Amino acid sequence: xxDRVGIIGIGQSNFRSRRDDASxxxxxxxxxxxxxxxxxxxxxxxxxxxxxxxxDAMVGIGNAERLGVDAVGGRNKxxxxxxxxxxxxxxxxxxxxxxxxxxxxxxxxxxxxDKVGECGDSQTVLNKIWDPTYERALPLGTINMLAMSAVRxxxxxxxxxxxxxxxxxxxxxxxxxxPRAHLRKVVTIDDVMDSRIISWxxxxxxxxxxxTGGAAMVLxxxxxxxxxxxxxxxxxxxxxxxxxxxxxxxxxxxxxxxxADAYALGRSFAQSYRMAGITDPANQVHVAELYxxxxxTEYHAIDAxxxxxxPGDSIxxxxxxxFELGGRVPVNPSGGTLCTNAIAVTAMARVxxxxxxxxxxxxxxxxDGARVGxxxxxxxxxxxxxxxxxxx
Amino acid sequence: xxxxxxxxxxxxxxxxALGETASYFFTQIRDNGKIFGRRCAKSNKVLVPPRAFSDxxxxxxxxxxxxxxxxxxxxxxFVYEQFNNLPPPPYAFGYVLLDGADTALGGYFKGVDLTNxxxxxxxxxxxxxxxxxxxxxxxGDVLDFWFEVA
Numbered sequence: 001x002x003d004r005v006g007i008i009g010i011g012q013s014n015f016r017s018r019r020d021d022a023s024x025x026x027x028x029x030x031x032x033x034x035x036x037x038x039x040x041x042x043x044x045x046x047x048x049x050x051x052x053x054x055x056d057a058m059v060g061i062g063n064a065e066r067l068g069v070d071a072v073g074g075r076n077k078x079x080x081x082x083x084x085x086x087x088x089x090x091x092x093x094x095x096x097x098x099x100x101x102x103x104x105x106x107x108x109x110x111x112x113x114d115k116v117g118e119c120g121d122s123q124t125v126l127n128k129i130w131d132p133t134y135e136r137a138l139p140l141g142t143i144n145m146l147a148m149s150a151v152r153x154x155x156x157x158x159x160x161x162x163x164x165x166x167x168x169x170x171x172x173x174x175x176x177x178x179p180r181a182h183l184r185k186v187v188t189i190d191d192v193m194d195s196r197i198i199s200w201x202x203x204x205x206x207x208x209x210x211x212t213g214g215a216a217m218v219l220x221x222x223x224x225x226x227x228x229x230x231x232x233x234x235x236x237x238x239x240x241x242x243x244x245x246x247x248x249x250x251x252x253x254x255x256x257x258x259x260a261d262a263y264a265l266g267r268s269f270a271q272s273y274r275m276a277g278i279t280d281p282a283n284q285v286h287v288a289e290l291y292x293x294x295x296x297t298e299y300h301a302i303d304a305x306x307x308x309x310x311p312g313d314s315i316x317x318x319x320x321x322x323f324e325l326g327g328r329v330p331v332n333p334s335g336g337t338l339c340t341n342a343i344a345v346t347a348m349a350r351v352x353x354x355x356x357x358x359x360x361x362x363x364x365x366x367x368d369g370a371r372v373g374x375x376x377x378x379x380x381x382x383x384x385x386x387x388x389x390x391x392x
Numbered sequence: 393x394x395x396x397x398x399x400x401x402x403x404x405x406x407x408x409a410l411g412e413t414a415s416y417f418f419t420q421i422r423d424n425g426k427i428f429g430r431r432c433a434k435s436n437k438v439l440v441p442p443r444a445f446s447d448x449x450x451x452x453x454x455x456x457x458x459x460x461x462x463x464x465x466x467x468x469x470f471v472y473e474q475f476n477n478l479p480p481p482p483y484a485f486g487y488v489l490l491d492g493a494d495t496a497l498g499g500y501f502k503g504v505d506l507t508n509x510x511x512x513x514x515x516x517x518x519x520x521x522x523x524x525x526x527x528x529x530x531x532g533d534v535l536d537f538w539f540e541v542a
Binding site: 141 | 395397400402406408410411414417437439440441447448466467468469470471472473475476477478479483485486487489493494495496497498499500509512513517518533534535
């Protein structure tokens with residue numbers, strides 16, 4: 001493949017708990033319009049739309065892509081909905097990428113929105129992602145599933161509750177600089193440690209919020225970008241990987257995908273690095289937006305991204321400030337998923353924020369001199385992963 | 393301007409078929425208070441809960457194997473928050489590798505004092521030996537059994 005795929009337009013809402021002034025399609029359009037303005041294109045230029053929408057029950061609208069078609073200008077265009085749970089956003093950008101890389105399309109819009117703040121029962125919805133045969137009767141949800149990952153990470157690598165709090169403190173400090181972030185209040189280690197326990201060892205401030213907002217991106221072929229003299233950053237690596245559904249298979253005797261770690265995320269990163277020609281991510285990557293909805297999961301995401309020499313090294317290195325804005329490789333300079341989680345577009349926001357960083361357009365949370373960035377999404381939950389390398 | 397809202401409730405009833413493999417598993421729990429897994433002849437792994445095929449070899453499993461009732465803790469959490477449509481807190485649940493199995497089975501832990509989660513975490517530390525207990529009245533469900541420290 002010689003023709004690269006570039007990102008030419010980005011639009012994101014300001015993410016909040018609720019948006020009583022905007023219906024669901026209004027929110028989608030709120031992201032699409034600035035993305036189209038950013039791309040300096042009108043809707044006639046769009047060859048296809050990839051619609052980013054995770055479980056219907058979160059927005060409370062069955063097949064809400066029906067309602068979203070108009071907001072993305074999808075009438076009489078190629079149109080496709082993507083849903084990989086929390087990874088939906090990066091999967092949508094991936095699908096948009098392949099529309100162009102295949103040579104079928106020159107310009108593709110991907111967009112979506114979520115209104116998690118209107119769903120009073122997000123853990124009820126997420127409990128339903130477990131199979132009705134064996135596990136549904138258990139009180140499973142994404143929080144306690146990842147609490148069990150935390151317990152195993154503690155055992156393997158010595159992570160403490162305080163180590164988890166360090167992630168929250170870092171990300172909240174960074175979110176405070178990002179006007180689009182949902183939780184922007186700076187907190188202390190004590191604030192996190194004193195917050196109420198939800199599912200031990202995860203406490204309230206170790207958790208992402210339930211956010212409302214939209215995101216949109218416009219991708220184009222290198223030929224189109226050159227012919228139209230457009231500004232772009234480039235997707236140089238793209239991959240996705242899945243691992244077993246069964247959480248109990250990620251433990252026990254010699255599991256392939258250890259539940260403490262993010263095995264398939266690591267494989268996905270390895271693939272996207274190979275494609276981008278990155279051989280030493282710890283030294284070649286300048287900024288990372290890694291999907292981590294609970295504080296503990298940022299550690300295994302950093303491990304899987306290869307930003308440390310071996311799994312578990314992320315704990316000390318985060319405490320040393322290596323992943324802060326101004327540090328060696330800032331992780332989640334936007335505040336990340338821990339501070340904003342509008343599930344349908346959360347992983348798209350990771351890609352969008354990384355693109356803005358390498359473009360030099362991240363504003364108040366810009367990483368100085370960032371030219372190579374990575375983004376990831378986790379879905380399914382913690383079963384299906386997508387990763388990207390984005391370069392200026 | 394005045395912004396309005398509407399409340400909507402989804403209440404959908406499904407009548408799920410469990411299939412042959414899970415039906416055998418739950419029948420054994422209900423009638424005999426025994427837990428069975430399925431062995432993959434190629435990998436020799438015993439999958440619990442039992443599945444008709446192995447996700448690693450992609451071959452059909454070939455043999456029923458009784459596992460437990462003893463086992464060791466593989467993962468746990470203690471929930472202190474009330475979630476809609478989930479049980480009243482606090483409760484402990486997690487995953488146990490039953491003796492003879494290669495993969496872990498989810499269930500509640502009972503008999504653990506959850507007053508102090510850090511002390512409870514010591515009591516249920518990964519690797520702790522536990523035993524499966526069965527309810528006297530069983531209906532063929534994962535809630536028919538739970539785990540207690542041995």
